[in-house]
Amino acid sequence: MKYVLFPYDYRPYEEHLPEFVDRLPEGARRFATDPDHYDFSAARCVKDLLVDRINYFDDYQTVDVEIGFRFEPRPGPYPPALVIRYTDARTFSIDVGERQPAGVRLGDLALDEILPHEHGISHELAFHAGTILVTAKDLSATWDDSVF
Structure with missing residues (x-):
């Protein structure tokens, strides 16, 4: 990560984003400028997400x-x-750390950082026990209120 300070300090990223x-x-x-993206009290904040599936086309x-x-499933x-x-991914890598107590290999998402890249973007996602790094032409992020 260039600006985000692990595990939860996104403020330097928001300061440099403009x-x-x-x-x-x-x-x-x-996605990067969505007001809920780093709002830890918002339902659509990325913090604490778990990877459910990865597909490629x-x-x-x-x-x-x-x-x-x-x-993680919870009451309510x-x-x-x-x-x-x-879209048009050039690199995709996963660095998996130690298994978390709940058995999830990457753990919860702490924060992410999207930066310009010569091909379009780089998106680094820092989990508590690993990272995912993608470079691609662009991304689309869709929140879904239904269960997969």
Whole structure:
């Protein structure tokens, strides 16, 4: 991460975001500037998400990667799930750390950081026990209130 300080200090990223936000493609810009993105009290904050699934789509021209996230089940209304689809992915890597007590390999998402990249964007997602790094042309982030 260039600006985000692990595990929960997103403020340096938000301070620098105006310097490069215009260089982010539309989908990444919309997701990075969403007011709920880093609002820990918001239902659509990325903090504490768990990876639910990872899919890739290869049409022999480009590869798209899709990551589905969910929150840990809890009492009350089911919180929204998040699906991020990366278009024309160039790199996709997972660095998995030690197994968490609940048995989830990556653990909960602490924070993420989206930056401009020569191909479009880089998106680093820092979990409590690992990281995912994607470079792609752009991303689309969709919150879904229904269960996968």
